[in-house]
Amino acid sequence: MAAVVTQDIVKKFGEVPAVNGISLTVPDGEFMVLLGPSGCGKTTYLRIICGLEQQTSGDLLIGGNVVNDLPPRARGVAMMFQSYGLYPHFTVRNNIAFPLKTQHVPHDKIEKQVQWASQLLGINHLLDRRPRQLSGGERQRVALARALVREPTALLLDEPLSNLDAKLRTMARQEIKNFQQRVGLTTIYVTHDQVEAMGMGDRIAVIDHGNVRQVGTPTEIYNDPADLFVATFVGSPPMNIVSHNGGGYLGFRPENFLPKSMVEDGAATEFKFRVDRSEYLGAERIVYGVMEGFESKQLITAKLPPAHVDESAIRPGEWHPFAVKNSALRYFDKDGNRTSRH
Amino acid sequence: MVAIADSVPKAHSRFHFILDRRDVLGSLMVAPAILYVLLLVGVPFLMAVYYSMSAYTIYNPSWSFVGLSNFVDVVENPAFRQTLYNTFIFTFGSQILGLVLGKFGALLLLRPFPGRKFVRAIIILPWAVPIALATVAWQWMFDSLYSVINWTLIALGFITRANAPNWLGNPDLAMLSIIVVNAWRFFPFAIVIFLAGITAVPQDVIDAATVDGAGFWRKNYQIIVPMILPIVAIGLVFGIVFTFTDLSIVFLMTNGGPVGATSVLGFAGFQTGITSGDVSHGAAISLFMLPVLLVVVIFMLRFIRRREI
Structure with a gap:
């Protein structure tokens, strides 16, 4: 586990800046929520951290090391995608084992880690099924197990609850939060849903047009908004x-x-x-x-x-x-x- | 008061809304397709089955029933066994070559580069060009005297004029030549199939594989290829069916030669049944396609159902 630090990260697609100089420090073990409207650059920022996009400029440090030029697999971070990105032709067991197989982990170690991760999320009984035979909530847990199985330095979550119905979402919110506290994993969670942000984040970074507008605890964000954008984006009405x-x-x-x-x-x-x-x-x-x-x-x-x-x-x-x-x-x-x- | 149009339904004849009924409209819409299949596929097929068990020739149109003796005659003929063997080599050789070219072509065309649209458009040409024209061009390229391929190889110093290969005169090279031409025709189709398949793989899945540490080969052969296998299988069924029954390339390029080295079922059936007028034996030869195609189609359809995601 490690702190994730970004220094003045800029990402341009052609001339259009998607991320416009984000400097953010997520200490070891913190649950940081990136909150912003769609198209504000929060997902691009997350993809830069895991290495799926290369920043135009700026530094990214994980655990104190600059990892700008490391490929995704060398960064040791795990990411969970909005639609989970499960491999439909693999069983749950092979889905969870995949990140270990790519790292040529020995077979018995893989089996042990898969058991550990599936136990942690209560999905042992699903190991021989395929993703299409699972409910939305079960899929989400499989995706989380796959993200955790190689004990990442940080966990990145990109709108992980948006494919669940409202009732399940409340439950899953609680589950993810409890789980994160138990494992103490540095977590960066992207959402456009202020209820998720307020309910889960140790701290929230409100993002708009590729800029951080304010970083603070949910209370600070709500009671002491730094500007009109934060004031009108958070709170309902x-x-x-x-x-x-x-x-x-x-x-x-x-x-x-x-x-x-x-x-x-x-x-x-x-x-x-x-x-x-x-x-x-x-x-x-x-x-x-x-x-x-x-x-x-x-x-x-x-x-x-x-x-x-x-x-x-x-x-x-x-x-x-x-x-x-x-x-x-x-x-x-x-x-x-x-x-x-x- | 505002006058409102009379909304009480008027009495209509019983047939006034007949086209609103799903069963009637559906039957009407499907009828042309069913008639087409019955009249232009079903009837000729049954006729072929009957011809194959008769003594019918165009010189002696007799409908007398001779049982399976035509099939026995055909199988006992070594030239036919050569033809059957050729058909398999031709079909699977060109399909494999076409699929490999298609996969690579699709990977190249996925990446954005200047002029991609143009390349995508012209790469379809081999598939769109009339087979007769294309084959004439290939015939010249393989010509024993004027071969542009040989000319290039000589110019590059790989071979000399004296030992230049006679593409369509050597049995093995002739088979290779028709395989290459057929693969050339088929690979744009394979590219389209692969492109459609790869584009349909969700980006999240590919990203997940990247973050999970999969490199190029693992991503391609453990994630993408298995996921697009059903659609590739469909393409392969089409390819096999069309190639297995094809006679145009052989007919136009080699005429089955040299000495039957490139004769395939469709060509042999045509030669015997139409050119030589021995309709019954021609029908028997052609019907040998049936069990093979049936097995291929059943196998592929079951496979597709099992792999459905």
């Missing part, structure tokens, strides 16, 4: 952003935007809010509307706990007094970067 002070922006999370009567005492800022529409979603109520005196590209949203809502305080078509605690207000300058004050 996203942070409300309104123009403020001619050029700057003001942001606040929908769950902090409440009818004035519901805001506890303490320093708070009051806004006039005209409710257009409200959605009851069981555990919460989402209210959409516009704020007097502030410009916004989207409708402003408020997320209320439905049990405590006085219906008259959010009646559609009317102006209501709403408020946000001052500690929950975030300020951004005209370039979208976070500033401390107005």
Whole structure:
């Protein structure tokens, strides 16, 4: 196991930069999530780390050694692909054994390692089946076993849950996380799903247009977004952003935007809010509307706990007094970067 | 009030919607194909079976039944056994050569390079050119006096005018020549088959093999080739069926010569049955293709089903 460090990695396809200078340090044993919209360069970055793509410039260090020019097999990292990339004509046993066979590991050692990896993931009983005879969840575990069987220095996961249905995904999320903690393997996990990122990552790197926008724990990313992109990419519904002070922006999370009567005492800022529409979603109520005196590209949203809502305080078509605690207000300058004050 | 078009269904004749019925429309659509197969394949085939057990010649059109005696005559003829042997050599020789060329061609054409589209287009030509034209060209290349191949070899100093090979005059070289021409015709098809197969292998699988440490040969022969085997098998079935029954290259290039060295079943059946007019023996010769083709097709279809992914 080893730390993975990249220094100013750039990858251009022709003139188009896919990765635009990413410097990131993933310490030994950390679960790092790369979060970003599709086409932001996160998968390309992952493919550079495992050696499937060669960076245009920049250095890649695994375990302290520069591995820029090493072929994939010499880097000792394992990768799990979005559609798993299982070999359809091999049995599960041969799928898992393949990375060892290519390294000419002796037969009895291969057998022992295959047993170890399949036990770890609870797929011993599937060893003689072929991938097409497995369910989505089982395939995913086989892919993970194949990635782990040669005890890699780091594990790279490229959207590994996107082929599972919603229920299975929640379970698999937990499984991967537990497993990673047990083995203590340096893991880099690529996803566009903020729920996966928030739920699994020790730290999250938010990526957009080939740049890292912010690196931090899930709490830091959510509570203290470094810029407007992070603020609006993470959170559902996203942070409300309104123009403020001619050029700057003001942001606040929908769950902090409440009818004035519901805001506890303490320093708070009051806004006039005209409710257009409200959605009851069981555990919460989402209210959409516009704020007097502030410009916004989207409708402003408020997320209320439905049990405590006085219906008259959010009646559609009317102006209501709403408020946000001052500690929950975030300020951004005209370039979208976070500033401390107005 | 707004007038809304009358939506109550009108009474129609019972046959008004007849084409909406799947069974009727389906039968209608399939009928031409079935008629074609029955009339132009089924009927001639049954006629051939009957001819082969009759004493029919064009000089004496007799339908009298003679049992299997025609087959016995044919098998006892050493020239026929030579023909049968030639047919196998010709078929499998040209298929193997074609597949090897096809695999390499496909690998070369997969990589992007300037002018790839152009090369892809012209590489199909051997397959598209009418066989008669192509064979005439090859005939000149193999000509005993004017062979451009020999001319090149002499110019390069590999051989001398005195010991220049007589491509179509030497029995072994003649067989090699028709194999080369047939493989030349077949390999663009093999390239297309391989390209289609390789392109259909998911990129994730190939990437996984790379990260798992597989080199070029292992990736090709343990991952890609096994995965495209079903589609290659289909191509091979076509190749074998067409080559095994082919007579055009032999007919145009060597006329079965020298001394029957390149005679194949299709050619021999044509020679005996049509040129010589011995229809019954010609039919018997041609029917020897049937068991071989049947075995090949059954074997391949079972193989494909087993390998289905």
